[in-house]
Amino acid sequence: MTSSYENLVKCLFAACLILSATAGTAQQHNMSKEYQQPEDPAVRQKLEQWQDLKFGLFMHWGTYSQWGVVESWSICPEDEGWTQRKGPYSETYEGYKKAYENLQTTFNPVKFNPEKWVKAAKYAGMKYMIFTTKHHDGFSMFDTKQTDYKITDSKTPFSKDSRANVTKEIFNSFRKDNFMIGAYFSKADWHSPDYWWPYFPPKDRNVNYDPSKYPEKWNKFKDFTFNQIQELMTGYGKVDILWLDGGWVRPKNTIDTAVDWQRTIPYDQDIDMAKIAAMGRRNQPGLIVVDRTVAGPYENYTTPEQEVPERPLGSPWETCMTMGNSWSYVPGDQYKSSQKIIQLLIKVVSRGGNFLMNIGPGPDGDWDPEAYKRLSDIGDWMKINGEGIYNSRAVAPYSAGDIFYTKNKNSNTIYAFKLFDNKSINFPSTMEIPLEGSEKLKKVSLLGSNVKLRWRQTENGISLTLPSSANTAGLKSAACFKIEY
Incomplete structure (x- = not known):
């Protein structure tokens, strides 16, 4: 048990420190x-x-x-x-x-x-x-x-x-x-x-x-x-x-x-x-x-x-x-x-x-x-x-604008994460994923969605065409494209 005075002191102390709490x-x-x-x-x-x-x-x-x-x-x-x-x-x-x-x-x-x-x-x-x-x-x-x-x-x-x-x-x-x-x-x-x-x-x-x-x-x-x-x-x-x-x-x-x-x-x-x-x-x-x-x-x-x-x-x-x-x-x-x-x-x-x-x-x-x-x-x-x-593990180019990359350490699979300003995701109809390397691309998919993507490999990476149904997949904060070579 604490006295009412002790409780008052604690409250005053806490109030002072809430105002001055540092990052x-x-x-x-x-x-x-x-x-x-x-x-x-x-x-x-x-x-x-x-x-x-x-x-x-x-x-x-x-x-x-x-x-x-x-x-x-x-x-x-x-x-x-x-x-x-x-x-x-x-x-x-x-x-x-x-x-x-x-x-x-x-x-x-x-x-x-x-x-x-x-x-x-x-x-x-x-x-x-x-x-x-x-x-x-x-x-x-x-x-x-x-x-x-x-x-x-x-x-x-x-x-x-x-x-x-x-x-x-x-x-x-x-x-x-x-x-x-x-x-x-x-x-x-x-x-x-x-x-x-x-x-x-x-x-x-x-x-x-x-x-x-x-x-x-x-x-x-x-x-x-x-x-x-x-x-x-x-x-x-x-x-x-x-x-x-x-x-x-x-x-x-x-x-x-x-x-x-x-x-x-x-x-x-x-x-x-x-x-x-x-x-x-x-x-x-x-x-x-x-x-x-x-x-x-x-x-x-x-x-x-x-x-x-x-x-x-x-x-x-x-x-x-x-x-x-x-x-x-x-x-x-x-x-x-x-x-x-x-x-x-x-x-x-x-x-x-x-x-x-x-x-x-x-x-x-x-x-x-x-x-x-x-x-x-x-x-x-x-x-x-x-x-x-x-x-x-990290993979070049690591990031390009709002796209960030990772690579599975045991395979040739690369993941491209696209970040969005808003929590809800709204894809553009076409999208470029810059990537280095000339390996033959097998498949591109969107994690969490069954939507079929149209893609083609370009000199600078991958060009994607996304149907409007990609925006209804319920994804939030950031989307991840799985890129398999």
């Missing part, structure tokens, strides 16, 4: 310029399987959802747009941080039901998932033995629920429906006294002491990090992807001085990724490791954030993007339309990438109803057009 641009992650192919054949095989899946679910969730604020960043003492502190606790940094960390004592997501998420994600055609087991604020959404700042600690009301270890419940639920399982884990931990040592005030996102001057303290943090990741790799069933964030925690010799935020990293923050990856792969053979922005053997795929590259990247990659404007739950968030999401998926896949779509659960443990509506619409579209998405 999901808290930390722009530049793509690494160089890619190093994994030496382990099992990892390369897993990467190939992952590239076939194309569409995944991302979830940022933690105590911060109670305030509807940006995940973790409001306790970072940097003067950036995404770190702004608002509301009744914001007068002093220490007061705000104390109130933020006290959210643990009220976190009680009683509507938590991962099977409901699985059903919606599966219908939408998603094939893998990444869940935030721990964000930068250090609050663990799993039953770690390394700290009491966790969802299963007795101070957290939800700890009394039989499903309090939400990471295990989520992984098990999605795994039962054959999803690939990914564990997001922040290498930085702003709650750990061995990262932000209370002897010094925190200055920014980085460790607040020089690890070379205090090696014993840094080694404690390295052990803490290793032990937490080892728990995830040994006690939570099969895990396919270890998705590491907090790219400023890195060896100093890996800093890219062409990137603004990397130039501000003051210390060598090497946490021994070789040891972490070796442990992970002993326990999870073929484990894909994604050490974001740190080029080398532990960034097995790159992760452009909130953007779609203009051309294929030449190595495995994944666009991670929010369904709304924010990574974490914000009351009244503005969700992208189903049409826009579908067209973003097409654009990403046409460049050879995977699309990881984020939905932030609310403080009650459920998604906004709008998220379910979007996934239902996407699923309706994928049931007709999914064969041009899954198991595909």
Whole structure:
């Protein structure tokens, strides 16, 4: 039970933050310029399987959802747009941080039901998932033995629920429906006294002491990090992807001085990724490791954030993007339309990438109803057009105007997706599909329709004549032409 005063304070805080909620641009992650192919054949095989899946679910969730604020960043003492502190606790940094960390004592997501998420994600055609087991604020959404700042600690009301270890419940639920399982884990931990040592005030996102001057303290943090990741790799069933964030925690010799935020990293923050990856792969053979922005053997795929590259990247990659404007739950968030999401998926896949779509659960443990509506619409579209998405690879010319291409990796079949400005589709009577190559064309068909198309192969591609009945096929958002050679 909370007093009426406490409830009033929470309402005032939420109202302030709804007005100031920032978009999901808290930390722009530049793509690494160089890619190093994994030496382990099992990892390369897993990467190939992952590239076939194309569409995944991302979830940022933690105590911060109670305030509807940006995940973790409001306790970072940097003067950036995404770190702004608002509301009744914001007068002093220490007061705000104390109130933020006290959210643990009220976190009680009683509507938590991962099977409901699985059903919606599966219908939408998603094939893998990444869940935030721990964000930068250090609050663990799993039953770690390394700290009491966790969802299963007795101070957290939800700890009394039989499903309090939400990471295990989520992984098990999605795994039962054959999803690939990914564990997001922040290498930085702003709650750990061995990262932000209370002897010094925190200055920014980085460790607040020089690890070379205090090696014993840094080694404690390295052990803490290793032990937490080892728990995830040994006690939570099969895990396919270890998705590491907090790219400023890195060896100093890996800093890219062409990137603004990397130039501000003051210390060598090497946490021994070789040891972490070796442990992970002993326990999870073929484990894909994604050490974001740190080029080398532990960034097995790159992760452009909130953007779609203009051309294929030449190595495995994944666009991670929010369904709304924010990574974490914000009351009244503005969700992208189903049409826009579908067209973003097409654009990403046409460049050879995977699309990881984020939905932030609310403080009650459920998604906004709008998220379910979007996934239902996407699923309706994928049931007709999914064969041009899954198991595909990029093919030149990748796109031409409003037409985007994919190629089945096991055949000479090419898929040409035509995007429309409106959700309803209205074909022109004639249409050109520019395509390179001189292979002999066998057949052109429209997925989801029995309409007979008239076509002829030209020097520049394919010329199509579409009957008026093509407009009554019930297709929405984007149409897909199957081109068989």
